[in-house]
Amino acid sequence: MKGPRGTQDLLPGVTEKWQYVEEKLKGLSKNYNYQEIRTPIFEHTELFQRGVGDTTDIVQKEMYTFTDKGDRSITLRPEGTASVVRSFVQHKLFGSPNQPVKLFYIGPMFRYERPQQGRMRQFVQYGVEALGSEDPAIDAEVIALAMSAYRELGLKSLKLVLNSLGDNESRNNHRKALIDHFSPVKDELCSDCQTRLEKNPLRILDCKKDRDHEAMATAPSILEFLNDYSRDYFDQVKAYLDAMEIPYVIDKNLVRGLDYYNHTAFEIMSDAAGFGAITTLSGGGRYNGLVQELGGPETPGIGFALSIERLLMALDAENIELPIDQSLDCYVIAFGDETKVKAASILQKLREAGVQADKDYQDKKMKAQFRAADRLKARFVLVLGEEELENNIIAVKNMETGDQENIGLNELISYIKGII
Ligand code: HAM
Numbered sequence: 001m002k003g004p005r006g007t008q009d010l011l012p013g014v015t016e017k018w019q020y021v022e023e024k025l026k027g028l029s030k031n032y033n034y035q036e037i038r039t040p041i042f043e044h045t046e047l048f049q050r051g052v053g054d055t056t057d058i059v060q061k062e063m064y065t066f067t068d069k070g071d072r073s074i075t076l077r078p079e080g081t082a083s084v085v086r087s088f089v090q091h092k093l094f095g096s097p098n099q100p101v102k103l104f105y106i107g108p109m110f111r112y113e114r115p116q117q118g119r120m121r122q123f124v125q126y127g128v129e130a131l132g133s134e135d136p137a138i139d140a141e142v143i144a145l146a147m148s149a150y151r152e153l154g155l156k157s158l159k160l161v162l163n164s165l166g167d168n169e170s171r172n173n174h175r176k177a178l179i180d181h182f183s184p185v186k187d188e189l190c191s192d193c194q195t196r197l198e199k200n201p202l203r204i205l206d207c208k209k210d211r212d213h214e215a216m217a218t219a220p221s222i223l224e225f226l227n228d229y230s231r232d233y234f235d236q237v238k239a240y241l242d243a244m245e246i247p248y249v250i251d252k253n254l255v256r257g258l259d260y261y262n263h264t265a266f267e268i269m270s271d272a273a274g275f276g277a278i279t280t281l282s283g284g285g286r287y288n289g290l291v292q293e294l295g296g297p298e299t300p301g302i303g304f305a306l307s308i309e310r311l312l313m314a315l316d317a318e319n320i321e322l323p324i325d326q327s328l329d330c331y332v333i334a335f336g337d338e339t340k341v342k343a344a345s346i347l348q349k350l351r352e353a354g355v356q357a358d359k360d361y362q363d364k365k366m367k368a369q370f371r372a373a374d375r376l377k378a379r380f381v382l383v384l385g386e387e388e389l390e391n392n393i394i395a396v397k398n399m400e401t402g403d404q405e406n407i408g409l410n411e412l413i414s415y416i417k418g419i420i
Contacts (some may be wrong), residue, residue, distance in 0.1 A: 006113070006121025014323045018124075021308055022106055025126045025149060029104040032145045034128050037103040039083040041110075045073040050293055051082030053259025055200040062111040065367070076110035081260070081287065081303055082294070083128045089296035100132035106308075118278040118310050127284075127305030132372045133290065134300035136233055139264045139286060140240030146268055146304045146393055147246055150311070153318045157271035158281075160246065163254035163263050164234035165202075165285070174225040175201055183217045205255045221252035230263065237264050260287040264302065270310075272317035281314055282306030329356040329380065329420050331373035335366050336386040341382050344393070346412065353413045355420065373399065379420065382412075 003009060010018060029036070045065050052058050057305055064076040084103055088094065094099045106126045107389060110334020112118050128145060130138050139143035143160065150158055178201035179260065186194055190209040191194055197204065204210065205219060241248055248266075256265050265285035315322070330350055334343030343359060350357040360369045360378065373381045383395040397404040407415050 004121065004174070006115035006119075008120065008122075014419050016326065017312060017322055018308060020322050021153065021311060022126075024152060025104075025106065028145065028148055028152060029128065032102070032141065033147075034102040034104040034130075037084055037087060037105050038107070039077075039087050039105070040078070041108065042076050043083055043086065045075040047082050047086055047294070048075055048078060051085065051260065051290060052079065055202070055203055056198060056257055056259055058111060058257065060069070062113055064110045064112060064281070073201075074142050078111045078260070079109055080105050080107070080125055080127045080305055081129060081258075083305075084127075085131070085287075085294050085296070085301065086291050088129075088131055088299075089291060089294050090375050094291070094297055100130045100138065101254045102128070102130045104128045109307075116386075120307075120309055120312055124308045125305040127303055129301060129303035131138050131301040132299055133302075134288065136236035136264075137240050139237045140244060142248075142284060142304055143241060143248075143264075143266055144244055144246055144308065146266075148275055149269065149306060150281065150314065153315060153322070155314055155318055157269075159269045159312075160248040160265045160273050161251045161254055161269060162238070162241075163251055163265045164223065164226060164230060164237075165188045165265050166222055166230040166246065167233075167262055167288075170222065170226045171202075171229045171262065173227075174220065174222045176202065177220040177225065178202065181219055181382060182215060185213070188215075200259065202253070202255050205253055207255055219253075222251045222255075223250075243271055249357065256283060258283055260270050260290045260293070261285040266281055266304070268306075270317060272314060275314065275317040278310070279407060281310050296375065306359065327377040327379055328358060329355045329378070330382055330416060331369075331376060331378035331380075332357060332359040332382045332384065333369045334359070334384045335364060336389075338386055339384045339389050342389055346382070346384070346409070349413055350416065353417060355413075355416055 022304050029109060048063060049059055049141050058078050063078055066074055068074050084105065088101065104127065107124065108122050109125050110122050112121060130142060147160060179197060181196050182201060182204060187199055190207065193204045193210050195416040210216060214372055254265055254267060263286040268281045269279045270281050283306055286302040288300040290301060332343050332347050334340050347357055347359050353384060360372060364372065370381065381397045381399060383397065392409050393406045394409055395404055396407050
Protein backbone atom coordinates (compact mmCIF):
# COMPACT_ATOMS: atom_id res chain seq x y z
CA MET A 1 0.00 0.00 0.00
CA LYS A 2 1.11 3.54 -0.64
CA GLY A 3 0.33 6.71 1.29
CA PRO A 4 -2.29 9.03 -0.26
CA ARG A 5 -1.22 11.35 -3.08
CA GLY A 6 0.18 14.63 -1.83
CA THR A 7 1.32 13.24 1.50
CA GLN A 8 4.78 12.13 2.52
CA ASP A 9 6.46 9.99 5.13
CA LEU A 10 9.33 11.68 6.88
CA LEU A 11 11.92 9.03 7.65
CA PRO A 12 14.93 9.09 9.97
CA GLY A 13 17.63 11.16 8.31
CA VAL A 14 14.99 13.70 7.32
CA THR A 15 13.07 14.03 10.58
CA GLU A 16 16.24 15.41 12.19
CA LYS A 17 16.08 18.35 9.76
CA TRP A 18 12.47 18.96 10.66
CA GLN A 19 13.24 18.87 14.36
CA TYR A 20 16.12 21.29 13.87
CA VAL A 21 13.99 23.74 11.88
CA GLU A 22 11.05 23.48 14.25
CA GLU A 23 13.28 24.16 17.26
CA LYS A 24 14.74 27.20 15.48
CA LEU A 25 11.27 28.52 14.73
CA LYS A 26 10.17 28.01 18.33
CA GLY A 27 13.28 29.86 19.54
CA LEU A 28 12.58 32.68 17.10
CA SER A 29 9.00 32.94 18.36
CA LYS A 30 10.34 33.28 21.89
CA ASN A 31 12.73 36.06 20.80
CA TYR A 32 9.81 38.00 19.39
CA ASN A 33 7.66 37.06 22.40
CA TYR A 34 5.03 34.94 20.61
CA GLN A 35 3.52 32.10 22.65
CA GLU A 36 2.42 28.75 21.32
CA ILE A 37 -1.22 27.92 20.66
CA ARG A 38 -2.44 24.45 19.62
CA THR A 39 -5.87 24.22 18.06
CA PRO A 40 -7.64 21.12 16.69
CA ILE A 41 -6.79 19.76 13.27
CA PHE A 42 -10.49 19.67 12.36
CA GLU A 43 -13.10 22.38 12.79
CA HIS A 44 -16.70 23.05 11.83
CA THR A 45 -16.73 23.68 8.07
CA GLU A 46 -18.54 26.97 8.61
CA LEU A 47 -15.45 28.42 10.30
CA PHE A 48 -13.48 28.34 7.07
CA GLN A 49 -16.43 29.35 4.89
CA ARG A 50 -16.82 32.48 6.98
CA GLY A 51 -13.17 32.94 7.92
CA VAL A 52 -11.20 32.16 4.77
CA GLY A 53 -14.07 33.22 2.48
CA ASP A 54 -16.66 31.47 0.37
CA THR A 55 -15.28 32.70 -2.94
CA THR A 56 -11.69 31.55 -2.40
CA ASP A 57 -10.20 28.52 -4.15
CA ILE A 58 -9.37 27.09 -0.74
CA VAL A 59 -13.02 26.96 0.33
CA GLN A 60 -14.49 26.23 -3.10
CA LYS A 61 -12.13 23.53 -4.28
CA GLU A 62 -9.53 22.51 -1.78
CA MET A 63 -11.10 21.57 1.51
CA TYR A 64 -11.16 18.09 3.00
CA THR A 65 -14.75 18.17 4.20
CA PHE A 66 -16.80 15.26 5.51
CA THR A 67 -19.89 14.61 7.55
CA ASP A 68 -19.16 12.97 10.87
CA LYS A 69 -21.30 10.34 12.56
CA GLY A 70 -23.21 13.08 14.37
CA ASP A 71 -24.18 14.59 10.99
CA ARG A 72 -21.94 17.64 11.42
CA SER A 73 -19.97 19.06 8.54
CA ILE A 74 -16.32 18.89 9.56
CA THR A 75 -13.25 20.16 7.67
CA LEU A 76 -9.57 19.37 8.10
CA ARG A 77 -8.03 22.80 8.59
CA PRO A 78 -6.63 24.24 5.35
CA GLU A 79 -4.81 27.01 7.28
CA GLY A 80 -4.28 28.24 10.82
CA THR A 81 -5.58 31.79 11.08
CA ALA A 82 -9.31 31.05 11.21
CA SER A 83 -8.79 28.48 13.97
CA VAL A 84 -6.58 30.80 16.00
CA VAL A 85 -9.14 33.60 15.75
CA ARG A 86 -11.96 31.19 16.64
CA SER A 87 -10.02 30.14 19.72
CA PHE A 88 -9.19 33.78 20.58
CA VAL A 89 -12.89 34.60 20.56
CA GLN A 90 -14.03 31.39 22.30
CA HIS A 91 -11.58 31.84 25.18
CA LYS A 92 -12.04 35.62 25.33
CA LEU A 93 -8.33 36.26 24.95
CA PHE A 94 -9.30 39.83 24.02
CA GLY A 95 -9.79 40.26 27.78
CA SER A 96 -6.23 39.16 28.61
CA PRO A 97 -4.11 41.87 30.29
CA ASN A 98 -1.28 41.30 27.79
CA GLN A 99 -2.27 43.01 24.57
CA PRO A 100 -1.69 42.46 21.75
CA VAL A 101 -2.06 38.70 22.08
CA LYS A 102 0.89 37.23 20.17
CA LEU A 103 0.58 33.58 19.20
CA PHE A 104 2.46 31.04 17.08
CA TYR A 105 1.61 27.54 15.86
CA ILE A 106 3.23 24.65 14.04
CA GLY A 107 1.13 21.87 12.62
CA PRO A 108 -0.28 20.04 9.63
CA MET A 109 -2.73 21.73 7.24
CA PHE A 110 -4.73 20.04 4.49
CA ARG A 111 -5.62 21.26 1.00
CA TYR A 112 -6.90 19.18 -1.89
CA GLU A 113 -4.56 20.69 -4.47
CA ARG A 114 -2.83 19.23 -7.52
CA PRO A 115 0.34 17.89 -5.92
CA GLN A 116 3.70 18.96 -7.29
CA GLN A 117 7.03 19.83 -5.76
CA GLY A 118 6.32 22.22 -2.89
CA ARG A 119 2.59 21.69 -3.11
CA MET A 120 1.31 18.96 -0.85
CA ARG A 121 -2.12 17.87 0.27
CA GLN A 122 -0.84 17.64 3.81
CA PHE A 123 1.83 20.18 4.70
CA VAL A 124 3.13 21.75 7.88
CA GLN A 125 2.72 25.43 8.54
CA TYR A 126 4.50 27.55 11.06
CA GLY A 127 2.61 30.78 11.57
CA VAL A 128 2.14 33.69 13.93
CA GLU A 129 -0.86 35.88 14.67
CA ALA A 130 -0.79 39.16 16.61
CA LEU A 131 -4.27 40.19 17.73
CA GLY A 132 -5.31 43.49 19.27
CA SER A 133 -3.04 46.10 17.72
CA GLU A 134 -3.38 48.35 14.73
CA ASP A 135 0.08 49.82 15.07
CA PRO A 136 2.01 49.69 11.77
CA ALA A 137 5.05 48.76 13.86
CA ILE A 138 3.55 45.34 14.52
CA ASP A 139 3.01 44.77 10.80
CA ALA A 140 6.72 45.40 10.42
CA GLU A 141 7.45 43.12 13.38
CA VAL A 142 5.55 40.21 11.80
CA ILE A 143 7.34 40.74 8.48
CA ALA A 144 10.70 40.99 10.27
CA LEU A 145 9.99 37.73 12.09
CA ALA A 146 9.06 36.04 8.82
CA MET A 147 12.30 37.21 7.20
CA SER A 148 14.36 36.13 10.24
CA ALA A 149 12.90 32.64 10.02
CA TYR A 150 14.75 32.22 6.72
CA ARG A 151 17.78 34.36 7.40
CA GLU A 152 18.60 32.58 10.66
CA LEU A 153 18.84 29.33 8.77
CA GLY A 154 21.25 30.93 6.32
CA LEU A 155 18.98 31.68 3.36
CA LYS A 156 20.02 34.65 1.28
CA SER A 157 18.07 34.59 -1.98
CA LEU A 158 14.90 36.10 -0.61
CA LYS A 159 12.48 38.62 -2.02
CA LEU A 160 9.91 40.35 0.14
CA VAL A 161 6.88 41.50 -1.84
CA LEU A 162 4.55 44.01 -0.27
CA ASN A 163 1.17 45.53 -1.06
CA SER A 164 -1.68 47.25 0.70
CA LEU A 165 -5.26 46.14 0.22
CA GLY A 166 -6.56 49.19 2.07
CA ASP A 167 -9.48 49.51 4.46
CA ASN A 168 -13.14 48.83 3.65
CA GLU A 169 -13.75 52.18 2.02
CA SER A 170 -10.69 51.86 -0.22
CA ARG A 171 -11.59 48.30 -1.09
CA ASN A 172 -15.17 49.17 -1.98
CA ASN A 173 -14.02 51.89 -4.35
CA HIS A 174 -11.51 49.53 -5.89
CA ARG A 175 -14.18 46.87 -6.17
CA LYS A 176 -16.40 49.19 -8.18
CA ALA A 177 -13.53 50.08 -10.48
CA LEU A 178 -12.75 46.39 -11.02
CA ILE A 179 -16.37 45.65 -11.93
CA ASP A 180 -16.36 48.53 -14.43
CA HIS A 181 -13.07 47.33 -15.85
CA PHE A 182 -13.89 43.64 -16.28
CA SER A 183 -17.60 43.81 -17.13
CA PRO A 184 -17.07 44.63 -20.83
CA VAL A 185 -14.89 41.50 -21.23
CA LYS A 186 -16.90 39.28 -18.90
CA ASP A 187 -17.64 36.70 -21.62
CA GLU A 188 -13.93 36.21 -22.28
CA LEU A 189 -13.18 35.32 -18.68
CA CYS A 190 -13.26 31.81 -17.23
CA SER A 191 -16.47 30.67 -15.59
CA ASP A 192 -14.96 31.09 -12.11
CA CYS A 193 -14.05 34.69 -12.87
CA GLN A 194 -17.52 35.41 -14.21
CA THR A 195 -18.85 34.44 -10.79
CA ARG A 196 -16.04 36.31 -9.06
CA LEU A 197 -16.96 39.47 -10.97
CA GLU A 198 -20.21 39.57 -9.07
CA LYS A 199 -19.15 38.14 -5.74
CA ASN A 200 -15.55 39.19 -5.22
CA PRO A 201 -13.86 40.85 -8.21
CA LEU A 202 -10.53 41.14 -6.39
CA ARG A 203 -10.18 37.37 -6.75
CA ILE A 204 -10.02 37.78 -10.55
CA LEU A 205 -6.55 39.28 -10.15
CA ASP A 206 -5.41 36.01 -8.56
CA CYS A 207 -6.86 33.76 -11.30
CA LYS A 208 -4.40 31.30 -12.79
CA LYS A 209 -6.49 30.67 -15.93
CA ASP A 210 -7.06 34.29 -16.93
CA ARG A 211 -3.61 35.43 -15.90
CA ASP A 212 -2.65 36.36 -19.49
CA HIS A 213 -5.88 38.08 -20.49
CA GLU A 214 -5.04 41.59 -21.67
CA ALA A 215 -7.53 43.13 -19.24
CA MET A 216 -5.39 41.83 -16.39
CA ALA A 217 -2.42 44.03 -17.18
CA THR A 218 -4.54 47.17 -17.31
CA ALA A 219 -6.73 46.37 -14.29
CA PRO A 220 -7.04 49.21 -11.79
CA SER A 221 -4.66 48.81 -8.89
CA ILE A 222 -5.78 49.00 -5.29
CA LEU A 223 -2.96 51.45 -4.61
CA GLU A 224 -4.79 54.08 -6.69
CA PHE A 225 -7.82 53.70 -4.44
CA LEU A 226 -6.24 53.91 -1.01
CA ASN A 227 -7.88 56.62 1.08
CA ASP A 228 -5.77 58.88 3.29
CA TYR A 229 -5.83 56.59 6.31
CA SER A 230 -4.85 53.52 4.28
CA ARG A 231 -2.14 55.33 2.38
CA ASP A 232 -0.69 56.75 5.59
CA TYR A 233 -0.84 53.31 7.24
CA PHE A 234 1.01 51.74 4.33
CA ASP A 235 3.64 54.52 4.37
CA GLN A 236 4.26 53.91 8.04
CA VAL A 237 4.70 50.17 7.56
CA LYS A 238 7.25 50.90 4.82
CA ALA A 239 9.03 53.43 7.03
CA TYR A 240 9.37 50.85 9.81
CA LEU A 241 10.74 48.28 7.36
CA ASP A 242 13.22 50.85 6.04
CA ALA A 243 14.32 51.60 9.59
CA MET A 244 14.76 47.88 10.25
CA GLU A 245 16.77 47.58 7.02
CA ILE A 246 14.43 45.03 5.52
CA PRO A 247 14.34 45.49 1.74
CA TYR A 248 11.07 44.96 -0.12
CA VAL A 249 9.46 45.48 -3.49
CA ILE A 250 5.91 46.73 -3.99
CA ASP A 251 3.64 44.56 -6.11
CA LYS A 252 0.28 46.21 -6.66
CA ASN A 253 -1.12 42.92 -7.96
CA LEU A 254 -0.41 40.97 -4.80
CA VAL A 255 -3.91 40.15 -3.52
CA ARG A 256 -3.36 36.87 -1.58
CA GLY A 257 -5.63 33.85 -1.88
CA LEU A 258 -7.69 34.34 1.27
CA ASP A 259 -10.50 36.84 1.75
CA TYR A 260 -9.80 38.18 5.20
CA TYR A 261 -7.01 40.58 4.32
CA ASN A 262 -6.96 44.37 4.44
CA HIS A 263 -4.13 46.90 4.60
CA THR A 264 -0.76 45.12 4.66
CA ALA A 265 -0.34 42.02 2.48
CA PHE A 266 3.02 40.38 1.86
CA GLU A 267 4.75 37.32 0.50
CA ILE A 268 8.31 36.12 0.71
CA MET A 269 9.67 34.42 -2.39
CA SER A 270 12.83 32.49 -3.07
CA ASP A 271 15.08 33.95 -5.74
CA ALA A 272 17.40 30.95 -5.75
CA ALA A 273 18.19 29.38 -9.10
CA GLY A 274 16.67 25.92 -9.36
CA PHE A 275 14.05 26.51 -6.72
CA GLY A 276 11.27 25.27 -8.98
CA ALA A 277 8.00 26.58 -10.29
CA ILE A 278 6.49 27.60 -7.00
CA THR A 279 8.57 30.37 -5.55
CA THR A 280 6.40 31.62 -2.72
CA LEU A 281 7.84 30.62 0.63
CA SER A 282 5.35 32.32 2.89
CA GLY A 283 2.57 34.85 3.01
CA GLY A 284 0.54 36.91 5.39
CA GLY A 285 -1.11 40.18 6.11
CA ARG A 286 -3.52 42.18 8.18
CA TYR A 287 -7.11 41.04 8.82
CA ASN A 288 -8.92 43.68 10.85
CA GLY A 289 -12.44 42.35 10.30
CA LEU A 290 -11.91 38.67 11.01
CA VAL A 291 -12.38 38.62 14.79
CA GLN A 292 -15.71 40.37 14.41
CA GLU A 293 -16.69 38.13 11.52
CA LEU A 294 -16.18 35.16 13.83
CA GLY A 295 -18.28 36.62 16.62
CA GLY A 296 -15.75 38.57 18.69
CA PRO A 297 -15.38 42.26 19.45
CA GLU A 298 -13.82 44.49 16.78
CA THR A 299 -10.13 43.54 17.04
CA PRO A 300 -7.37 44.16 14.53
CA GLY A 301 -5.01 41.33 13.63
CA ILE A 302 -2.01 40.48 11.52
CA GLY A 303 -0.02 37.31 10.89
CA PHE A 304 1.76 35.13 8.40
CA ALA A 305 2.47 31.47 7.72
CA LEU A 306 5.21 29.51 6.01
CA SER A 307 5.39 25.85 5.16
CA ILE A 308 8.32 23.83 6.37
CA GLU A 309 8.26 21.82 3.13
CA ARG A 310 9.05 24.93 1.08
CA LEU A 311 11.54 26.18 3.63
CA LEU A 312 13.50 22.92 3.32
CA MET A 313 13.31 23.18 -0.49
CA ALA A 314 14.81 26.66 -0.26
CA LEU A 315 17.63 25.34 1.93
CA ASP A 316 18.33 22.66 -0.69
CA ALA A 317 18.25 25.20 -3.51
CA GLU A 318 20.86 27.30 -1.69
CA ASN A 319 22.91 24.20 -0.74
CA ILE A 320 22.64 24.92 2.96
CA GLU A 321 23.51 22.01 5.22
CA LEU A 322 21.93 22.19 8.65
CA PRO A 323 24.37 21.54 11.48
CA ILE A 324 22.71 18.36 12.66
CA ASP A 325 24.57 16.17 15.12
CA GLN A 326 23.82 12.57 14.29
CA SER A 327 26.43 11.00 16.53
CA LEU A 328 25.85 8.66 19.43
CA ASP A 329 27.79 9.03 22.69
CA CYS A 330 28.51 5.38 23.43
CA TYR A 331 28.18 1.91 21.93
CA VAL A 332 28.57 -0.98 24.33
CA ILE A 333 30.13 -4.19 23.05
CA ALA A 334 30.02 -7.30 25.18
CA PHE A 335 31.63 -10.56 24.20
CA GLY A 336 31.30 -13.77 26.09
CA ASP A 337 28.00 -15.09 27.46
CA GLU A 338 28.73 -14.03 31.03
CA THR A 339 29.13 -10.39 30.10
CA LYS A 340 25.83 -9.82 28.31
CA VAL A 341 23.70 -9.26 31.37
CA LYS A 342 26.27 -6.92 32.89
CA ALA A 343 26.44 -4.99 29.60
CA ALA A 344 22.67 -4.53 29.65
CA SER A 345 22.87 -3.12 33.16
CA ILE A 346 25.73 -0.75 32.20
CA LEU A 347 23.74 0.42 29.19
CA GLN A 348 20.74 1.12 31.38
CA LYS A 349 22.84 3.14 33.87
CA LEU A 350 24.37 5.17 31.05
CA ARG A 351 20.97 6.03 29.61
CA GLU A 352 19.54 6.92 33.00
CA ALA A 353 22.49 9.27 33.46
CA GLY A 354 21.54 11.06 30.23
CA VAL A 355 24.17 9.45 27.99
CA GLN A 356 23.04 8.41 24.50
CA ALA A 357 23.96 4.76 24.26
CA ASP A 358 23.16 1.59 22.36
CA LYS A 359 24.32 -2.00 21.91
CA ASP A 360 24.00 -4.91 19.52
CA TYR A 361 20.84 -7.02 19.56
CA GLN A 362 21.65 -9.28 16.65
CA ASP A 363 24.38 -11.45 18.07
CA LYS A 364 26.94 -9.93 15.72
CA LYS A 365 30.61 -10.78 15.81
CA MET A 366 32.87 -8.30 17.57
CA LYS A 367 34.18 -6.84 14.26
CA ALA A 368 30.67 -6.34 12.95
CA GLN A 369 29.73 -4.65 16.21
CA PHE A 370 32.60 -2.20 15.75
CA ARG A 371 31.37 -1.53 12.24
CA ALA A 372 27.87 -0.91 13.62
CA ALA A 373 29.35 1.54 16.14
CA ASP A 374 31.09 3.33 13.27
CA ARG A 375 27.90 3.57 11.24
CA LEU A 376 26.11 5.03 14.24
CA LYS A 377 28.96 7.55 14.63
CA ALA A 378 29.58 6.44 18.20
CA ARG A 379 32.15 8.65 19.90
CA PHE A 380 33.14 5.97 22.41
CA VAL A 381 32.97 2.21 22.27
CA LEU A 382 32.86 0.45 25.63
CA VAL A 383 34.17 -3.11 25.45
CA LEU A 384 33.32 -5.62 28.13
CA GLY A 385 34.94 -9.06 27.89
CA GLU A 386 35.15 -11.80 30.49
CA GLU A 387 38.56 -10.59 31.65
CA GLU A 388 37.31 -7.05 32.14
CA LEU A 389 34.27 -8.34 33.99
CA GLU A 390 36.49 -10.33 36.34
CA ASN A 391 38.57 -7.24 37.10
CA ASN A 392 35.50 -5.01 37.39
CA ILE A 393 36.70 -2.75 34.57
CA ILE A 394 35.65 -1.85 31.04
CA ALA A 395 37.72 -0.76 28.05
CA VAL A 396 36.75 2.69 26.74
CA LYS A 397 37.87 3.37 23.19
CA ASN A 398 37.78 6.91 21.83
CA MET A 399 36.75 6.35 18.21
CA GLU A 400 38.13 9.65 17.02
CA THR A 401 41.66 9.32 18.41
CA GLY A 402 41.81 5.54 18.67
CA ASP A 403 43.01 5.88 22.32
CA GLN A 404 41.84 3.22 24.70
CA GLU A 405 41.88 3.00 28.47
CA ASN A 406 40.49 0.73 31.15
CA ILE A 407 38.05 2.34 33.54
CA GLY A 408 36.73 0.87 36.79
CA LEU A 409 33.05 -0.02 36.40
CA ASN A 410 32.20 2.04 39.49
CA GLU A 411 33.62 5.20 37.97
CA LEU A 412 32.36 4.59 34.43
CA ILE A 413 29.33 6.88 34.53
CA SER A 414 31.14 9.86 36.01
CA TYR A 415 34.08 9.27 33.65
CA ILE A 416 31.86 9.20 30.55
CA LYS A 417 29.81 12.19 31.70
CA GLY A 418 33.08 14.05 32.21
CA ILE A 419 34.30 13.51 28.65
CA ILE A 420 31.14 13.88 26.57
P1 HAM B 1 -1.32 30.93 2.46
O1 HAM B 1 -0.64 31.88 1.54
O2 HAM B 1 -2.49 30.20 1.97
O3 HAM B 1 -1.66 31.77 3.77
O4 HAM B 1 -0.24 29.89 2.96
C1 HAM B 1 0.95 30.30 3.60
C2 HAM B 1 2.10 29.45 3.15
O5 HAM B 1 1.79 28.06 3.36
C3 HAM B 1 2.42 29.52 1.68
O6 HAM B 1 3.20 30.64 1.37
C4 HAM B 1 3.20 28.23 1.49
O7 HAM B 1 4.52 28.35 1.99
C5 HAM B 1 2.47 27.29 2.40
N1 HAM B 1 1.55 26.45 1.64
C6 HAM B 1 0.29 26.73 1.27
N2 HAM B 1 -0.26 25.70 0.60
C7 HAM B 1 0.70 24.74 0.55
C8 HAM B 1 0.75 23.42 0.01
N3 HAM B 1 -0.30 22.88 -0.62
N4 HAM B 1 1.90 22.71 0.14
C9 HAM B 1 2.97 23.24 0.78
N5 HAM B 1 2.96 24.47 1.31
C10 HAM B 1 1.85 25.22 1.21
C11 HAM B 1 -2.25 31.25 4.87
O8 HAM B 1 -2.40 30.08 5.07
C12 HAM B 1 -2.59 32.29 5.90
N6 HAM B 1 -3.24 31.63 7.03
C13 HAM B 1 -1.35 33.02 6.36
C14 HAM B 1 -1.67 34.05 7.39
C15 HAM B 1 -1.52 33.95 8.72
N7 HAM B 1 -2.18 35.24 7.13
C16 HAM B 1 -2.37 35.87 8.29
N8 HAM B 1 -1.97 35.09 9.24
